[in-house]
Amino acid sequence: MAKYQTLLYYCYSPIEDAEQFAAEHLEFCKSLGLVGRIIVANEGLNGTVSGTPEACKAYMKAVHADARFNKTDFKIDEVNEPSFIKMHCRYKPEIVHSGLRNPAVIDPNKETGKHLEPKDFMEMKDQEDVVILDVRSNYEHAVGRFKNAVTLDIENFREFPEKIKELEQFKDKKILTYCTGGIKCEKASALLLKEGFKDVYQLHGGIIKYGKEVKGKDFEGQCYVFDNRVTVDVNKINPKIVSTCRNCGKVTPKMINCANPECNEHFTQCDACGWEMDGCCSTACMEHPRKRPYDGTGYYVKLPQPVNEEKISKRKHKYFPPKGKSTLLDSE
Structure with a gap:
């Protein structure tokens, strides 16, 4: 029996003084013994947290007790170990970066695609007048995607608006959008409607909920997730591996970060090439002086940043959320 749980969720709901909320929410999560990553913005919450079933239950109860977030839909995974090392809760301008100069032009609380429950999505996706649209980044759909889905060549969701043309x-x-947990579709479908698309839908709860409720039929490969697990299985009916090793071309579901921290690219690599290339995507990265030791997982804990005395001084007068690039690229 699994000893821990991992919760994936989001909620679009206005938060006043979101920076202060992020700081207080971080302390609350730590008090429960949770680990994970939460993004807080004026528009809402986007998070994945992990801990004991008791801690996760207490967290969900507290979130639902807040009238702003009482409709939050938690996707719960049973796991053998926590899915993160530390707890982070950071303020950002948006919970999903839209790439728009004025993000306020779209508001998922006012207009977004029609929500389809997994059963309805499954029944509708193969109709002739339907297009299944994957709104995720390259490294996500490279390791898994719906059969016959249209994918976009984007490195980050902020590039999505430029691809609409x-x-x-x-x-x-009929455009059926999907992503990992549903949060990107809220903005993607809103953008499509704004650009004149008339019949736009979105998979409610994303791939994760689809896997839990209809056993993931026709989702080929694995689903990329934004935690230590990197990918998870969702298809229990007709599973198929679709990703291949960048180095040798062999079919493999394994995705890693390049061991060269200056590269840090997410890519698929089989175990044999992983050990041969020492966890790197190329020979150039293998020779990099800061290359990290490869242990077979391809996951690396972010190293502490050098102390910045100027920032420390500023924090004495005003709270500034920590900044820095995550090793796990685009956030869901």
């Missing part, structure tokens, strides 16, 4: 050919179709 490539979808013009599908304007007379």
Whole structure:
């Protein structure tokens, strides 16, 4: 029996003084013994946290007790060990970076695609007048995606608005969007509607909920997740591996971070090439002086940043959330 749980969730709901909320929410999570990563913005919450079942239950109860977040839908995974090392809760301008100069032009609370429950999505996705659209980044759909899905060449969701023009050919179709947990679809579907698409839908709860409720039928490969697990299985009906090793071309579901921290690229690599390349994507990265030791997992805990005395001085007068690039690229 699993000893821990991992919760994936988001909620679009206005938060006043979101920076202060982030600082207080971090302390609350730590008091429960949770680890994970939460993004707080004026528009809401986006998080993945992990801990004991008791701690996760207490967290969900507290979130639902707040009238702003009482409709939050938690996706719960049973895990053998916590899915993170530390607890982070950071303030950012958006819980999902839209790439828009004025993010306020879209508001998922006012207009977004029609929500489809997993059963309805499954029944609708193979109809002739339907296009299944994956709104995730390259490294996510490279390791798993729905059969016949349209994918976009983007490194981060902030590039999505620039790609909408490539979808013009599908304007007379029903567009079914999907992502890991549903949060990116809220903005992607809103953007499509704003650009004149008329019939736009989104998979409620994303791939994770689809796997839990209808056993992941026709989702090929694995689902990328933003924690130490990196990928998870969702298809229990007709599973299929679709990703290949960058180095040798062999079919493999394994995804890692390049051991060279200056590169840190997410890519698929089989175990044999992993050991041969020492966890690197190329020979150039293998020779990098800061290359991290490879232990077979391809996951690396972020190293502490050098002390910045100027920032410390500023924090004495005003709270500034910690900043820095995560080793796990785009956030869900």
